[in-house]
Amino acid sequence: MKDFKKITLTWIIIILFLIIIIVLYNRMDNQYTEPGEDAPIPSELHPIVEENKVILLDRATDINIDLVITEGMRSFSRQNKLYNQGRSGTGNIVTYAKAGESYHNYGLAIDYALRNSDGKIIWDIHYDGNNNGKADWFEVAQVAKELGFEWGGDFKDFKDYPHLQMTFDLSINQLQRGLRPVIEEADQ
Ligand SMILES: [Zn+2]
Known part of the structure; x- marks a missing residue:
């Protein structure tokens, strides 16, 4: 029973850790996605x-x-x-x-x-x-x-x-x- 609790706790910590990493990664990704990205090449002078x-x-x-x-x-x-x-x-x-x-x-x-x-x-x-x-x-x-x-x-x-x-x-x-x-x- 004590082992079961330990394993459960370990898994919870691992999953929380993964969630934090995913959230941080998405934040970073957004930082480099600037507005206007993938805009088409203009065909005439600005x-x-x-x-x-x-x-x-x-x-x-x-x-x-x-x-x-x-x-x-x-x-x-x-x-x-x-x-x-x-x-x-x-x-x-x-x-x-x-x-x-x-x-x-x-x-x-x-x-x-x-x-x-x-x-x-x-x-x-x-x-x-x-x-x-x-x-x-x-x-x-x-x-x-x-x-x-x-x-x-x-x-x-x-x-x-x-x-x-x-x-x-x-x-x-x-x-x-x-x-x-x-x-x-x-x-x-
Ligand atoms: Zn020129």
Whole structure:
């Protein structure tokens, strides 16, 4: 009888212990399940990026800079094609990002260039088409930064002068896991 009580007590302790472990495990799991996970890949620029792209074009026009947006939303397959360029394919290396590793793949980045007086698209960062003594390229970067873009010319490792992005404090890793920027509805 005494043995039976001991065995029962032991089992109760084991079962309670298991329940505690299961509860703790679920709690931990929830901690890493963030809202927006498994969200689909967007098919166009994020509305806030799109809005600021238009403002940037307007502001450039205001200061007599002929600005061209050469790239925006970029699909995974196009990203891989670009990645292969200069690696398994011909040409120069143009990106260090594979599919899913660029803010372009989530509609959060744009690239720009300039159009010169002959109507040609140029990537000359020293060009001063509006003749104000300042390189147009840097003037655009400055305006873009005021609008909230991060400029690739400020990157430490790999300078990406045409590149502008809005990360909304999300890392590529988080975007790959399915997190997306939250669009806050403004009360108007
Ligand atoms: Zn870019």
